[in-house]
Amino acid sequence: MPSPIALTTPPRQESIFKKRSPSYLTAMRSAQSYLIALSEADARARSRDSASTMSTPALSLSSTATTLSEEDVVNDAPCDNSDGLAFPTTPPTSEQFSSANHLQFGFCANENYRYKSAHKAGTQLKELHEQDPPYYILLTTYLGYLFLICIGHIRDFFGKRFHPKFYGHLLPFDGYAPLNSDFDSFYTRRFKTRIDDCFAAPVTGVPGRTIALLDRDSDDYNNSFFLTGTTTRGLNISSYNYLGFASAQGGCADAVEESLRRYGASSCGALLEGGSSEVQMTAEALVASFVGQEDALISSMGFATNSTIIPALVSKGCLVISDELNHASIRFGVRLSGTNIRMFKHNNMKSLESLLREVISQGQPKTHRPWKKILLIVEGLYSMEGTLLNLPGIMELKKKYKFSLFIDEAHSIGALGPNGRGVVDYFGVNPREIDILMGTFTKSFGAAGGYIAGSKTLIDRLRLRGHGGAYAESMTPPVLTQIMASMASIMGVSPSTSSALELAQHHPGPAHPCQLPAWIDLPPSLRDGSEGRMRLRRIAFNARYLSRGLAKLGFITYGHTDSPIVPLLLYNTGKMCVFHRMMRARKTPIVVVVVAYPATPLVTSRVRFCVSASHTKDDIDTVLRACNEIGDVLDLKHLPGERWPLERIFNSAVELVNMEDE
Template structure:
């Protein structure tokens, strides 16, 4: 079938469909309509113009030649971008002759100001318990009413539609004696609530998910039942990816190492770890992970979600008790269900509730028989990704020493992102990591890779290698992904000088279980050269650890500045100031789509993630802002200015009293003060 012709080039600068409601002033976006009615009217008119415009029914497939630019910047796709947005591809302030940057600005922003740095470490005496701020009563009432209207209208439309338009509801009707696979109850939320806001979800992107990201433009003419691609792309500021340290780059030392690993190992191990899929890279990576987190041994898997769901059943079984934080991730809940162990939950990060539950469970024993539990495993997260809160680890360790339970810490979002050395919550609180029995984490966030790990004692890890489902049935991690993990982790740690060659060397590397030990090791310390491939050559800034430390401090400054800035503007936010995840409360589900859309239609487009029930509580619909070390201080200014304008239009500022708020210019000028507040 012949492909449809590609759209003809447009000579004029590209304007977003709703960009007429924005205007630019001093490189910042200022919202013109100041009332919700006028704003919605402008959006409706823009939608009508967009639907009347001619759009090709299909776009040609991307070829290799169409995805690589002539200037060899293959990580940046300029096609269908009618003009370069200042501040996204190029910095607003050109570097001086003394400043040398080896990164691409669109992937990792140029920032040489040492004032925009902050060390991530716990300040003794500060509270780790987050007290949620309540919105005004009219917000609560209107939110419940909006859900009620959506549910009632949805059931009415289903009732009438099945009787007057049965062909449109054939997927819900019994056919040939079979019940429908999608029942009314299961699909009602998807059809009647989620579809109305599908514009917010599954936004197709292309290119590198770094500081900026390329969005593939689309629109819907049938209320989100289908999406039509326009054939154009828009570069946007990326505040939606888990690229905490900015290692998701297509250029740089880590990317070069990955490229070399593909030449040497290919793209797949083509087997499970217990079969033919284990390579020397797997052994080295596991040794490096164990050294990084401060445990005896570690194992890695090719998927973070399955790390919990496949290895928790190998830790506990019937007759065991799992005590879980009520806001633990779905992968933990799924793994506990598979294990068959009893599970009890306690109030989020409430150590008094945890101690009370421990006393009850230990005194009562197993249900019915009241026999002692085989083992008790407490599972917490280091950093809760939906709330942005940090676990009160010192109190948990105190309870562990008192009640003698095993402790499992999920560091999916905290490893590499918190702590002065990026070693997670144990590093953040200055607690010896071996006081924690099981450390779990993922490589998807801070290391710009994929997969997960479990770290602990050698005896525990040896057992999990055999008992865990992934060892026998899971595909081994791909060599390029392994190389990304090794290179990025080594650049955070720094690499120690090679020891002099001697027959009496104290360093040992046991390939059988991926364990490496060195008698002179002090945790946290640099990576020994023996844990890196002999062919690996990294940039001197990565070898010294300077690059890794700079990224850690940039991430912490950006997190604190954005978090405190939103509070000073009057928004309600959740979480700890050190957290790179910042939930911005929207409350009303109808504001989700509008917030996402207005951020994307800003003068500098910004792509955000919005979250609603059932991923969070019914009343706490939110935008989840994910900060990166790749962002610059100017990027944080852009986000704050956009939120400030949109917050006025959508009535989102329900935090501190108006008399205590700062205006946006003051927030941007006093950024360093806010970060240190």
């Protein structure tokens, strides 16, 4: 990177894996030697078993027990383990070794590293108070922006005079107005381009526990990049892969392969115009029973689910009340619908209630007619803040004020709740009391697209009135299969043959065999739901461990502790790229997402961690250790209160996770 603050030399610290792992691991240079170690460990385990000193091995993890074939290793696993990512620190027995390899889904057999994600009944959702940084941080942040703006304008001023060809597209030319004005693109050109190596990095392979970045470089100050041809594999704490279903092997991938053989990869048109298929209908029924609604509708893109369905729900004379931090797709949809929109303070029930009282009593603007409908649109889990929706508070208001409720569970579905059924499950609310549940399949299910679930009448109406039904392509069969397979493994498939009707009343229960196509043959551990439960409990543990660990190290984080999204506040813009580069340059590279204005308020630039069930406790330790070191260098630890040394956090992880909220 030509940027002056780019880091070229990696920090000198040793890999934590090397320090901690037994000597035989460091010697493992090839897959061959790894397999040998694997069989040795196997033998050891067996001998210990006979002596009955070892507790039952975590069988929940063993699925198809296919051994790691040599081909898999060649394809995906780099044979040397110098970055400490390829193999677990404690090698599993072959019986435990899951079909998904360690790079995609981490091996973790310790049953203590599990937690149940649920809201304690009868307690209030913790009110979050955003911790303010010291004043000098705020001041330097503003000064930093001011400085950048000045420099930017100076560069523009001279650039336009001395290098007009670089500004050609920003100036009127030959009677054409510029496509984007220099004012509109100022932020992009003068702020973002400087640190563009931290954004939109291309990747290859599975975005699982680890991810392979394609290395790139720029010789024109980040205006363009070229690939250098090498890759860097890093620990992936950025992708929305909450339950670790992003995988190229295992039961789900096998089912997808089968569906590709049977159905091909195309859906051939819109749902109402020749794109309807039996697979789609089966998937829709399964989604409906997963979220606990009567019916569901699947759309081929998550963004479009909101942007095409909201206009079908509300029209002129209706009012949409929206959380101020709602996702762009919701705002897009509301704008298309042409309704009135009012916003309330993020997750603030007082602000919502006073707004409701005002709008219901005032009625429509000017005419004062009562509103036809009032639709409250909120998200289950906010992707930039990590805050959980205050659902109990909203349900109380809903009883009193009779508005309709639309919950966007794009991030919460699968990732929250004891059964993975989202924020509704987390708070133990009956899903049928909520008018519309929307969610996406990109995040927890490793697929793509989105769904809308609600009563049968409503969904039928949306099938006809949503823009997608008549005009947008429907979902392709392989993606539908991935949804069904992953969803069924979270639910588990009941072995009984009780009637489907009876089953529908048992929410959240297992799926009925008839809800899956007969050709989907899930391996036993997925079919009985044990692996699904394990995944749910692992992500819950990881989420709490990371956010609590960071707090104990003294970092300012936002959001609730049960949220798998953990934003760590950086404030100064300049720290974003340095943090990103330092994380990536470590011996065990860590891939992080940094976000700043306009996705966040101007001063609160942040790094956003997304934990996954595929991470092991060791991985979270790695992240904590890296944050600790970089936090010291970049002066990021500003949280008042008790601090714990790193080793204490590592050793009392379980205690930390199980601690009550103070």
